[in-house]
Amino acid sequence: MSEVDSRLTDRQIRFFRTFGYLGFPGLLSDCIEEITGEFEKVWADRGGGHYNRPHEGKARSCIVPFIDQRERLCALLDDPRIAAIARKLLGDDFNYMGSDGNYYVGDTGWHSDGWHQGIAHLKIAFYLDPLTRETGALQVIPGSHLIEDRYASGLQQEIGRSEELWGVRGAEVPAVALETGPGDIVCFNHNTKHAAFGGGARRRMFTINLCQRYPENRLPELRNYISGFARFWVDCPYSDTMIxxxxxxxxxxxxxxxxxxxxxxxxxRKAREEMPEPSRG
Ligand SMILES: O=C(O)CCC(=O)C(=O)O
Incomplete structure (x- = not known):
């Protein structure tokens, strides 16, 4: 990825709706060093890894919400380039749905982040190091977000059994690898099947989650989504700094x-009683 393009054309919007993902080469090249510095400061303030302990490279370390931890990262939501993506794909009244910061370790198997019908959820991902297909670049299965489609619903049921059903390992499932360098941005519909293979023990990445505003008659679903934050031991989906x-x-x-x-x-409160540490993802 090399070319900078912060505008969203009708073709890009159509591409996103059809295939469930989009890449923005070099979108934040002008500030990615500063952003990466801020990313590292969040970890430094939290003991270097998961739950105030050092990152040992054996399991994913994760902080939720992430951009909320630093004023400069909160301001990514206001960045005209990020806001343009959100507005064009989700509408002017889109919701910020939290964020996660990660040191990933090794592979991430195939999954969707949700299986939403009628309300689009979007993930914007910032990978902070150069990544190829072999070294942990995000891979996506085009069209796998189309929940009403037979192909997508078949994948939803079968993707976890690729060896048994199709005779291929996860890394061999046909997919597009979104190879990125620092400053490139990728985004995808939460329904889209995605994975990463061959990454190292400290693969740096954070995300911003967004969605369409929920209509009044579907607010119980929004509250249900928000319940999911409990596993991260947070009392509010956003930090004081964000607000x-x-x-x-x-x-x-x-x-x-x-x-x-x-x-x-x-x-x-209940999650704190029941879990030994906040969730790693
Ligand atoms: O980069 C990865 O390992 C996977 C990212 C992912 O699954 C996610 O952000 O939902």
Whole structure:
């Protein structure tokens, strides 16, 4: 990936709707060193790895919410290039749905991040090191997000058994590898099947999750999604920094989640009792 293009053309939007992913080569090249520095500061403030312990390279370390930890990273939501992607793919009133920061270790098997019908959920991923197909670049299966499609629903049922059903290992499943360098951005529909193979023990990456605003009659589903944050032991989906530094425009992207999160503290309290540490993903 090399060329900078921050505008979203009708063709790109159509490509995203058809195939479930998009790449933006060099979109943030002008500030990726600063962003990477901020990424490392978050980890330094949290003991270097998962749950205030050093990252030992044996299991994924994960911090949720991630961009919320630093004012500069919160401001990525306001970056006109990121906001343009969100607005064009999700509408002007899109929701910020949290973020995760990661030191990944090794492979990530095939999965979808959700299986949503009628309400698009989008992940914007920032991989901070050069990655190829063999060294942990994100791979996606085009069209696998189309929940009503027979091909996609077949994949949903079968992708976890590729060796048994198709005689190929995960890394051999036909897929597009989104090879990236620092400053390139990739995004995909949460339904899209994705994976990564051959990565090292400290593969640096963070994401921003966004979705279309939920209609009133589907707010129970939004609250259910928000319940999922309990496994990260957070009482609010957003940090104080995210809320305190929000402009009127950013606030618009926070309010629906904030207004539907009152059940989260109790769920997190229970999770703290039941889990030895916050979830790693
Ligand atoms: O890069 C990876 O290992 C996978 C990323 C992923 O699964 C995700 O962000 O949902």
């Amino acid at each position: 305190r530094t929000a402009s009127a425009e950013r606030t618009r992207h926070l309010e629906q989640v904030l207004n539907n999160s009152s059940h989260l503290p109790e769920l997190s």
